[in-house]
Amino acid sequence: MIVAIDGPAGAGKSTVARGVAARLGMGYLDTGAMYRAVTYLAVRDGVASTDGDRLAELARAHVMRMRPTPGGLAIEVDGQDVTEAIRTAEVTAQVSAVAAHPGVRSVVTAIQREVMAHGSWVCDGRDVGTTVWPAAELKVFLTASAAERGRRRCAELGARGKPEPLADVQAAIEQRDHQDTTRATSPLRAAEDAVHLDTSELSVDQVVETIVAWVAEVSTGARP
Ligand code: DC
Numbered sequence: 171m172i173v174a175i176d177g178p179a180g181a182g183k184s185t186v187a188r189g190v191a192a193r194l195g196m197g198y199l200d201t202g203a204m205y206r207a208v209t210y211l212a213v214r215d216g217v218a219s220t221d222g223d224r225l226a227e228l229a230r231a232h233v234m235r236m237r238p239t240p241g242g243l244a245i246e247v248d249g250q251d252v253t254e255a256i257r258t259a260e261v262t263a264q265v266s267a268v269a270a271h272p273g274v275r276s277v278v279t280a281i282q283r284e285v286m287a288h289g290s291w292v293c294d295g296r297d298v299g300t301t302v303w304p305a306a307e308l309k310v311f312l313t314a315s316a317a318e319r320g321r322r323r324c325a326e327l328g329a330r331g332k333p334e335p336l337a338d339v340q341a342a343i344e345q346r347d348h349q350d351t352t353r354a355t356s357p358l359r360a361a362e363d364a365v366h367l368d369t370s371e372l373s374v375d376q377v378v379e380t381i382v383a384w385v386a387e388v389s390t391g392a393r394p
Pocket of ligand 1 (some may be wrong): 179201202203205206265266269270294295296297298346350
């Protein structure tokens, strides 16, 4: 079983995907973390976010791995834990540009498909339902108002001890959304058969319960 949860930055995808995976005993796959890992390597090695060929080479040359931990998911590059390093403001600012290159996307998508081919996964991202795994049994497109997404991202950064002003966070989210939706290769968009869920007025638990109920409907054939 594959559950694809796509949507824009700050809609709550990772929190919800983690919650659904925990409730259903499924694995959690954070597809954005792989684009962040490539971006981390690019920053570290001084590769420009415009250099698609070298970025694709970087993605091919290093071993990216995800390891479930009690608190969530650890990301490793060549055996080094980069879980924190891929969340810096510098990486966040460049990741959309890096993820826009078709060469990078084909390497990362192939790795994701290899992982998803075995077992049951709840995956969050931008193009899981449209490109990575169009056969997903359930596709959810998670949204929230721009103001709410900004507030959530701010709270998340604060909780991680890296607070940033709301206006900056909101501007960065809008810029990332624009880049992610307008790129030529598998842009952020809802699959035609995705179920849309606006989480602006919902708690995390309500969203998790809604999706868990949808999965049950899929399993019993009540939801096509
Ligand atoms: O979910 P996130 O914020 O960690 O994702 C970081 C970036 O990675 C996002 O701005 C676009 C890109 N991304 C993508 O292009 N396709 C995915 N399936 C997931 C993320």
